[in-house]
Structures are given as structure tokens and as C-alpha cells.
Amino acid sequence: MCTLVQKYNVPGPRYTSYPTVPYWDITNFSGKKWESTLIQSFDESNSTEGISLYIHLPFCESMCTFCGCHKRITKRHEVEVPYLKTVLKEWQLYCNLFSEKPKVKELHLGGGTPTFFAPENLEYLIKGIFKIADKADGYEFSFEGHPNNTTKEHLQALYNVGFRRVSFGVQDYNEKVQKAIHRVQPFENVKKVTEAAREIGYTSIGHDIIFGLPHQTIVDVEETILKTKSLMPDRLAFYSYAHVPWLKGNGQRGYSDADLPTAEEKRMQYETGKKRLAEVGYEEIGMDHFALKTDSLYKAMISGELHRNFMGYTASKTQLMVGLGASSISDSWYSFAQNVKSLEEYEHLVANAIIPIYRGHILTDEDTIIRKHILNLMCKFETVFTAKEIQDLELRISFDKLAEMQADDLLQMDAGKITVLEKGRPFIRNICMAFDMHLQRKAPETRLFSMTI
Known part of the structure; x- marks a missing residue:
């Protein structure tokens, strides 16, 4: 295996889209072309399968150095309501283009830290979305929760508006690793929110675990999985840390390459983790994902309905995915479009009734x-x-x-x-x-x- 690792360990995409973003043909892209493919896709699919919504909530109170998402670090919570109002205005701009009321099959809140927002504000957002949309049959709503600040009130408020799936970012339980990635969260915090979600009635609880982190060893991976076993989340993302300091700025320069596991050590962490997860009862789903046989992701794999898009693996396919919020990416199946990343520019464009995209790609x-x-x-x-x-x-x-x-x-x-x-x-x-x-x-x-x- 080590020789194969040496042979195939090269830079490569994760293929949440094809073509990948660096190869988008932005010269042949325009807002008019995007809107045309958007309308075409909506007319073809809304009445049969519905659409997906991804909503990007970019605020975090602190920087996690493993994260590659677009975010704004702040402790000023007065930013919440103005941002959500802008997201709802953007949603209205899309609905103005549609020939009928959209039926939302999948909705995911990502970040950033969605649970940065107060429970009542998240409830306000979702109720605002469905003032001008319907829930499709068999809908699935999910959100990403930070174990340190996800409260029972967050879980209950989102459950009340239709959420049944939540994913908690665990990464690793070793304190030295947690300090290196600036994400210190005791096991007790993860245990508390996992059990609270189950008590409320969430039917799919996920944990995200990362291998290849600075100072991480095979023993750390095994101990993290052992603790995970005691909670038995319904699904797991077990994926490789992406070390790209040339893209992510100073955050990933807080440790040196010497602090990272070698490619061979990373592969051993993966193989060992995969073996332990299988022993516990998790089935491998696509790339980097595992689920219990009772989870919808496993059932989708068995039925051939497993799908992958900018939200990762999903249990059902929708032809159209609309991304709302700064930096979000939309997929009409015939083209991709990404929103501007600057919060100020995003809010300015939406306030002027302009769908806030700045680049995209029309598929050949x-x-x-x-x-x-x-x-x-x-x-x-x-x-x-x-x-x-x-x-x-x-x-x-x-x-x-x-x-x-x-x-x-x-x-x-x-x-x-x-x-x-x-x-x-x-x-x-x-x-x-x-x-x-x-x-x-x-x-x-x-x-x-x-x-x-």
C-alpha cells in the first residue's frame, strides 16, 4: 500500500462538481445564460422531484484552521438579522423567475457556523423560505451544528420547522490536535448535543471526523472512533485534512509540514479508521462517508439513488440546486454559478434586485x-x-x-x-x-x- 500511496499521492480535486471550479469557463458565462438554464431546469424538475436549497451562513466566532469554507470571524451577533433578510430577498429574486411555486426537496444550512445564529433567527429564516415555497414529498432538511454552541433550543427550533438531520463537527478528540486546529471541544459537549438531538426526535445524526491533522497519530484516530462508538451517530464523514496554506492564508501556517502525518501515515490512519468503523457496524458510502444500515444514506446507496453535489453526498437527486448567501454555489445541471464572496457586495447587489453571482460555467x-x-x-x-x-x-x-x-x-x-x-x-x-x-x-x-x- 505504501508504494501505491507514493505513486498516487498527487494534487487532485474532490469532484463536488465537474468541471471543477478552477476550470470553469468564465468567459463564456453570463447572468442571462445562467437564468436561462435555471428556468429550464426548474420547469423540467420542480413538479416531479422538487429542488434543493443550500443556504450559506458565514459567521463564526473563532477561526478553525482545518476549515476551507468561506467565513467571517466576528462576535457581533447584531449581524444576524440583516444577513438573513438579505438571504430571503435573494430567495425572492429566484422565485420571481420560476413559473410556479418551488417545491423544496432538500434544504441544508452550512457555514461558517449555522448555530452562530440565535434559534429564533434560524426559525425566522426557514419560515421566510416557505412563505413562498412548499415542502416536497419526502423532504429532508439538515444543518451543521458546532458542539460547543448548539443548544437544545437550536435543535428544538429547527426540528419544529422540519429538520430531522444534523451533523456535528468532531474532527478529533485529542486536545493537542484540537489546540493545533483551534477547535477545542470536549467529548462531553459532543455527547450532550448528540443525546439532545435524539431526545428531540432527530432521525439522522452525523459526526465529522478528520484524519491527517497536525500532531495526529493512529492512536488518536482509534480513540476518536472508540468514543464515537459510544454515541453511535447514524452517519459519519471520515475524510482527509486538506493542507492548502497557499489558499487558506495564515490559519494553516500556524504549524509546519513536519507537524503533519506523512502520506503513508495518513493512509494508515484511513485504513485503520475504516477497519474500526466496519467493526462497529458502519458501511462505506461513496468517498469518505460511512453510515449505519438504518440511515437514509445507506439506503440510497443500496437503491442506486445516492447523489453528490456541492452539499456532498445526498440521499436523493435533484436536478436543480439553488445556493443562497455569500459565496454559495448553485447548480442548474446545465450550468454552475457562484455568488460573490464579500458580504458587503452580496448585500449591495441583492438590495438592488440583482442575483449576486460573479462567476460560473455553462456545461458543454x-x-x-x-x-x-x-x-x-x-x-x-x-x-x-x-x-x-x-x-x-x-x-x-x-x-x-x-x-x-x-x-x-x-x-x-x-x-x-x-x-x-x-x-x-x-x-x-x-x-x-x-x-x-x-x-x-x-x-x-x-x-x-x-x-x-
Whole structure:
């Protein structure tokens, strides 16, 4: 395994989208084109499957150095209501474009720290969303909670407006690691909010665990999983720390590369963690995710309905995902669009009745086909290319690259069918990279991505 780690440990995307953001063709993008694809997608899908909403709540009281999300650090809670009012105005701008009342199938509050906001303000936000929208059949609402500041009042308020899933950021329970990443939270805090969520009636509780953190050892990973076992969350994200100080500024320069596990140590942390999670009863779901057999994510994998987008893995597919809030990304299936990142610019544009996007990408026919296959690999660990696709998309380059991976027992190729083997699952990003035609045609000139291992 170590030789494979050395061979395949290269910078690579996580493929929450294809094309990946650095390869978006912003010169061929416009707000008018985005609105056109948005309306088309809404008309095609709202009445049958509904739409997804992602709402970005960017405020945090302190900086966590492992985090790659767009955020504003502040302790001034008077920012809450003005921001939420702007989000609701933005939602109204979208609803003005729709031909009928939207049906929301999935809604996720991300951040930042959603529980930075007072419970009554979060309730105000959700009620405002559904003044001009309906809940689709089988809807699923979720939010990210910080164990240190998520209160029973937060959990109850969001439960009252339809939330049944919550994810708590754990990362690691070793205090030295927690201090390095500026996220000190005792196990007791996680235990308290997990049990409170269960008592209220949440049906899917998730924990996020990270390996590859500064000062982290295999023993730390095992002890974190042992403590996790005592709480048995319904699902887990167990993923690799992305060390990208050239992108994330001074936060990730608070420790040196020497403080980080080597690629081989990270892989051993992953393999050991994966083994322990399997012993506890968790099933591997796609890339970096695990769930109990009773959870909707596992059921979606078994039924073939597992989907992946900018919110990560989801239990059902919606063709249209609208992102609200500063820096949010929307996906019409035919194009991507990202909101401005500056809070001040975001509020100014919305106040002037302008949908606040600043860049995006219109998918080509080639993009759409490659996206389909990368989604299949990420969600099902297999995909099938037609002979015409192989010929039309000049995919012979990709299959030549995959032949070497087949020799390493990472995957099996049979004509146009690609099946990722158990040994190859840790290298799924590398396998998808073989089909990334944008990456093949133009390698990055600067460091854009974290290492795949």
C-alpha cells in the first residue's frame, strides 16, 4: 500500500462538481445564460422531484484552521438579522423567475457556523423560505451544528420547522490536535448535543471526523472512533485534512509540514479508521462517508439513488440546486454559478434586485457526459461508457491511464465498464482524474488542489 500511496499521492480535486471550479469557463458565462438554464431546469424538475436549497451562513466566532469554507470571524451577533433578510430577498429574486411555486426537496444550512445564529433567527429564516415555497414529498432538511454552541433550543427550533438531520463537527478528540486546529471541544459537549438531538426526535445524526491533522497519530484516530462508538451517530464523514496554506492564508501556517502525518501515515490512519468503523457496524458510502444500515444514506446507496453535489453526498437527486448567501454555489445541471464572496457586495447587489453571482460555467455536451461518469464512480464505484462516447470524447487517453491502475488492482475494466475494486476505493479521486478532460488538456500552473492521499 505504501508504494501505491507514493505513486498516487498527487494534487487532485474532490469532484463536488465537474468541471471543477478552477476550470470553469468564465468567459463564456453570463447572468442571462445562467437564468436561462435555471428556468429550464426548474420547469423540467420542480413538479416531479422538487429542488434543493443550500443556504450559506458565514459567521463564526473563532477561526478553525482545518476549515476551507468561506467565513467571517466576528462576535457581533447584531449581524444576524440583516444577513438573513438579505438571504430571503435573494430567495425572492429566484422565485420571481420560476413559473410556479418551488417545491423544496432538500434544504441544508452550512457555514461558517449555522448555530452562530440565535434559534429564533434560524426559525425566522426557514419560515421566510416557505412563505413562498412548499415542502416536497419526502423532504429532508439538515444543518451543521458546532458542539460547543448548539443548544437544545437550536435543535428544538429547527426540528419544529422540519429538520430531522444534523451533523456535528468532531474532527478529533485529542486536545493537542484540537489546540493545533483551534477547535477545542470536549467529548462531553459532543455527547450532550448528540443525546439532545435524539431526545428531540432527530432521525439522522452525523459526526465529522478528520484524519491527517497536525500532531495526529493512529492512536488518536482509534480513540476518536472508540468514543464515537459510544454515541453511535447514524452517519459519519471520515475524510482527509486538506493542507492548502497557499489558499487558506495564515490559519494553516500556524504549524509546519513536519507537524503533519506523512502520506503513508495518513493512509494508515484511513485504513485503520475504516477497519474500526466496519467493526462497529458502519458501511462505506461513496468517498469518505460511512453510515449505519438504518440511515437514509445507506439506503440510497443500496437503491442506486445516492447523489453528490456541492452539499456532498445526498440521499436523493435533484436536478436543480439553488445556493443562497455569500459565496454559495448553485447548480442548474446545465450550468454552475457562484455568488460573490464579500458580504458587503452580496448585500449591495441583492438590495438592488440583482442575483449576486460573479462567476460560473455553462456545461458543454462533453462536460455533461463526463460529469455523469464521475458521479457514477463517486456514488456507485462503477460506470459504463458507450463505444460512441469513447470515440467522440477522445477517451482513449483516459483508458490508457486506467490500464495502469488496473495493473495495480485498483479497478477492473471490461470493454467500456469500469468497476472500482475495494483496493482502489481510497484512490477514487485519482481514478476520476483520468476522465477529467479539462485537467488532461491543461495541467495547473500553480497549486490548486490538496493531495489525494
